[in-house]
Amino acid sequence: MDSRAHGRSPSSSANITYDLMTSDVVSLLDYLGLSKIHLVGWSDGGIIGLNLAMNHPDRLYSLFAFAAHYDSSGGNNAPMPSTFVAYFKRAQAEYEEFNPNKPYEIFLNDLLTMWSNYPKWTRVDFEKIPSDLPVWIVAGDHEEVINREQTDTMASWIPQAGELILPRTSHFAFIQEPTRFTIALEQFLAEVTNTTTCSNYHFKLKAEELIGTGHRLSMIYLASENIDWIMIDLFEIFQPYKTKLSITMEAFLSCVHSQLPHGKRIDVFWLKGEDALFHTRSSNNLIQLGFHTIYVLNRGSNDNIINKNDEFKSI
Structure with missing residues (x-):
């Protein structure tokens, strides 16, 4: 008004x-x-x-x-x-x-x-x-x-x-x-x-932007059934100070799951420091939807670090 x-x-x-x-x-x-x-x-x-x-x-x-x-x-x-x-x-x-x-x-x-x-x-x-x-x-x-x-x-x-x-x-x-x-x-x-909404998550970042931005707290989700992958950093967007981030995550995940092809799933990991680049588990176990493996980049990432680690590469 x-x-x-x-x-x-x-x-x-x-x-x-x-x-x-x-x-x-x-x-x-x-x-x-x-x-x-x-x-x-x-x-x-x-x-x-x-x-x-x-x-x-x-x-x-x-x-x-x-x-x-x-x-x-x-x-x-x-x-x-x-x-x-x-x-x-x-x-x-x-x-x-x-x-x-x-x-x-x-x-x-x-x-x-x-x-x-x-x-x-x-x-x-x-x-x-x-x-x-x-x-x-x-x-x-x-x-x-x-x-x-x-x-x-x-x-x-x-x-x-x-x-x-x-x-x-x-x-x-x-x-x-x-x-x-x-x-x-x-x-x-x-x-x-107590609802979910995802109409405004459909924006893309270039691979070099992903490397340059990096992530302290990262999530990946499937934007559409044609395997249009997008990475989003909730910490960077929301900068939570005292908000109930877990509730925000729950609503976001519900939105993500609603877009997955039938029978597919996405596993989300909370990644801090350099853990994302030097994760001990194989990439297949990290995040796998049955179509492609998705790789998580972290803050401070660069081409040299990524090239040294066979499990991680830019999207």
């Missing part, structure tokens, strides 16, 4: 506040006849989501809060980076297209006023979030706006929460790395709904 005065939503004479926008969400749910929702919130939307979790938890099935923080001390006071400048230019162009009735400068001033009055939540406020409400606190690994300490603290104040740090992304992860962001979101929803 577009929050009050954002996007296509009209503004009002009332000052924009987080509490007001939170009440707007509740009113919209009432209007649509929705008793509960899975909420994905970005930045201010993540703050609104946390507000709902504290004060209207009965309206939420789950909360995926990306790039949120809990008081003004969580802001990063570094000079505005180029990504933010580019975003504001884009935001202004879209705002003027979708909401022409109020000059962008007035809207921006309203936002600055709201941002100067961030919630000043404490541990006591977070304790109001029910322990059975699934929550992930998510941020980019080079977030321009929010200090990492705030992300860590919020996750620690919600006992059941997972904390996820997306690699090579900032405050705008869903724009910078939409596939990675969507994979993380799909895994969250798969976990909280």
